[in-house]
Amino acid sequence: MDFAVFVAVALCGLLLAFWLGSxxxxxxxxxxxxxxxxxxxxxxxxxxxxxxxxxxxxxxxxxxxxxxxxxxxxxxxxxxxxxxxxxxxxxxxxxxxxxxxxxxxxxxxxxxxxxxxxxxxxxxxxxxxxxxxxxxxxxxxxxxxxxxxxxxxxxxxxxxxxxxxxxxxGRNVVIHEFAHQLDQEKGEATGAPLLPRRADYTRWARVMGTAFALLQAQAAVGAPSLLDHYGATNPAEFFAVASETFFERAPELAREQPELFDTLRQYYCVNPLSW
Structure with missing residues (x-):
């Protein structure tokens, strides 16, 4: 192959790789x-x-x-x-x-x-x-x-x-469904979206698991609860319902379940109590 042609082909390849990679x-x-x-x-x-x-x-x-x-x-x-x-x-x-x-x-x-x-x-x-x-x-x-x-x-x-x-x-269908989208960024919705550090999942599982179990117990006997009973369906629905409550009923959530509120505050990086 002619050297000039070789250089031209190589240059085109590099430009294509740069374009795709950029x-x-x-x-x-x-x-x-x-x-x-x-x-x-x-x-x-x-x-x-x-x-x-x-x-x-x-x-x-x-x-x-x-x-x-x-x-x-x-x-x-x-x-x-x-x-x-x-x-x-x-x-x-x-x-x-x-x-x-x-x-x-x-x-x-x-x-x-x-x-x-x-x-x-x-x-x-x-x-x-x-x-x-x-x-x-x-x-x-x-x-x-x-x-x-x-x-x-x-x-x-x-x-x-x-x-x-x-x-x-505490009811917002857009917040609910887009919380599912965050949860689904890693694949199927499981109630645990992508978190910044691997160690964060330990606290997430403990806090969310405890709050989920509480809501399930309340839903089983028809007891009133701040979070909609639909969140007791599974962990993915719990995360979506908890997100609705976090954004729309922050004072009550912070008062009734401060650890759940704080976990969601750290994940969403905002504090609705200041709004």
């Missing part, structure tokens, strides 16, 4: 540009009308949330289902609640998430389940939201609006 750098640069763009005035109006908790955030977190919203909406398609036409109001309302989980944390914006599907109201899914004696059944479930490890979040718009409207009722 994707994280190019993504970071692209996101930097998105965050620097002015936040649309119409989006600010939507936040004021549809997302009451936005006004409670400190100024630095408001700014951080707006920048996260810009990146989220630039990268995550939101698709209407069952005849629903997705509007800017829907997009911003969903993004604001999802990005609440990113405040204060180093995040890659739910890296496994490819799209958000939105139905007008509660939607029906059919599942094949096996009962206690091994028989398979086709079961219909009516849901307000669902998170799939394959890269989709499904939401009811009616429930999304209701969750945003009352930021202190």
């Amino acid at each position: 994707e994280p750098l190019r993504r970071a640069w692209r996101r930097h540009g998105i965050r620097r763009a002015p936040f649309p005035a119409a989006w600010r109006d939507i936040l004021r009308r549809r997302v009451p908790y936005f006004q409670r955030l400190p100024a630095d977190l408001q700014l951080q949330l707006k920048r996260h919203i810009q990146v989220f909406l630039a990268e995550k398609p939101i698709i209407g289902c069952d005849g629903l036409v997705v509007t800017e109001e829907m997009r911003v309302t969903i993004a604001a609640q999802a990005c609440l989980l990113l405040l204060g944390r180093r995040s890659d914006y739910f890296p496994n998430l490819r799209q958000i599907l939105v139905y007008p109201g509660a939607f029906v899914v059919r599942r094949h389940v096996t009962d206690d004696i091994g028989l398979q059944q086709d079961r219909r479930e009516v849901l307000a939201g669902e998170s799939w490890s394959q890269g989709q979040v499904i939401l009811s718009w009616d429930d999304t609006l209701a969750g945003a409207a009352d930021p202190a009722d």
Whole structure:
């Protein structure tokens, strides 16, 4: 091979390798540009009308949330289902609640998430389940939201609006499903999302396991509890329900279960008690 051709081929190979290997750098640069763009005035109006908790955030977190919203909406398609036409109001309302989980944390914006599907109201899914004696059944479930490890979040718009409207009722379908997305970054949801250090999992398992067992005991006898009894279904649902409670009923959670509150505070890197 001619030396000049060899050099040209080698150079092309190096450039290709650099281009492929620099994707994280190019993504970071692209996101930097998105965050620097002015936040649309119409989006600010939507936040004021549809997302009451936005006004409670400190100024630095408001700014951080707006920048996260810009990146989220630039990268995550939101698709209407069952005849629903997705509007800017829907997009911003969903993004604001999802990005609440990113405040204060180093995040890659739910890296496994490819799209958000939105139905007008509660939607029906059919599942094949096996009962206690091994028989398979086709079961219909009516849901307000669902998170799939394959890269989709499904939401009811009616429930999304209701969750945003009352930021202190402990029920927020967007927070719930996007907590599942955090849990699913490592694969199937287990109730233990990715933590900074291996040693953190020991405390996480102890604190979350104790609180989960308490909720299961309360649910078994129908006793009232701060956390929704749905969290007693399994550890993954417990983490999602606990996340809703952490963001929406922080004072009660800190008072009733301080160790659970502190564990979630360390994971989410924010303190809702200061809002």
